[in-house]
Amino acid sequence: xxxxxxxxxxxxxxxxxxxxxxxxxxxxxxxxxxxxxxxxxxxxxxxxxxxxxxxxxxxxxxxxxxxxxxxxxxxxxxxxxxxxxxxxxxxxxxxxxxxxxxxxxxxxxxxxxxxxxxxxxxxxxxxxxxxxxxxxxxxxxxxxxxxxxxxxxxxxxxxxxxxxxxxxxxxxxxxxxxxxxxxxxxxxxxxxxxxxxxxxxxxxxxxxxxxxxxxxxxxxxxxxxxxxxxxxxxxxxxxxxxxxxxxxx
Numbered sequence: 001x002x003x004x005x006x007x008x009x010x011x012x013x014x015x016x017x018x019x020x021x022x023x024x025x026x027x028x029x030x031x032x033x034x035x036x037x038x039x040x041x042x043x044x045x046x047x048x049x050x051x052x053x054x055x056x057x058x059x060x061x062x063x064x065x066x067x068x069x070x071x072x073x074x075x076x077x078x079x080x081x082x083x084x085x086x087x088x089x090x091x092x093x094x095x096x097x098x099x100x101x102x103x104x105x106x107x108x109x110x111x112x113x114x115x116x117x118x119x120x121x122x123x124x125x126x127x128x129x130x131x132x133x134x135x136x137x138x139x140x141x142x143x144x145x146x147x148x149x150x151x152x153x154x155x156x157x158x159x160x161x162x163x164x165x166x167x168x169x170x171x172x173x174x175x176x177x178x179x180x181x182x183x184x185x186x187x188x189x190x191x192x193x194x195x196x197x198x199x200x201x202x203x204x205x206x207x208x209x210x211x212x213x214x215x216x217x218x219x220x221x222x223x224x225x226x227x228x229x230x231x232x233x234x235x236x237x238x239x240x241x242x243x244x245x246x247x248x249x
């Protein structure tokens with residue numbers, strides 16, 4: 001029986017185990033949580049207990065890279081991983097967060113040519129790559145201006161200081177929100193002309209009541225989970241059952 005897991009900190013309420021069970025009902029696979037405050041402890045458990053693969057979430061998307069031997073092109077571009085696979089003693093890493101951004105925006109038939117990405121972590125990096133490949137110009141904003149400036153330089157894009165969020169939102173009607181806390185000044189922005197894609201699905205900060213078009217973090221979650229589960233099992237997951245899990249949670 002192959003064993004898989006989610007590695008992260010404070011992940012007891014994650015939907016990932018339920019999604020995996022729905023994807024492969026009555027299968028020979030198991031899916032657990034490896035909840036740890038250190039990447040060293042988490043990876044020790046991963047190897048010791050015989051896991052074949054794991055999804056990676058905050059705060060280990062970058063620190064787990066030191067355990068990986070090979071990386072897919074998205075990991076190389078983004079500098080972060082959300083998925084590792086152990087194969088004959090070698091750990092391979094992948095990043096499917098790219099699909100968490102690209103697929104929901106394409107499904108919603110978003111036509112914007114410019115976007116505001118909020119955040120500067122691994123999810124923000126995935127969003128930048130996805131948007132740039134969709135030919136959408138990116139402007140970054142983050143709670144810490146220095147991190148926004150640094151990320152913008154690395155990805156050859158624009159950035160604005162956090163205190164200019166209102167002005168930026170007047171011009172940029174597509175917002176990809178990758179952090180799980182309110183950005184100072186965001187509460188002053190009227191979003192009734194905006195499309196908002198949010199990464200956070202546990203405690204969403206937005207809704208279709210305050211946005212012209214709202215794409216929830218559940219869409220992001222499902223869109224990145226489907227390719228990650230296929231990489232684990234080499235089997236097509238039950239997509240309908242996975243969507244039902246998010247609806248009923």
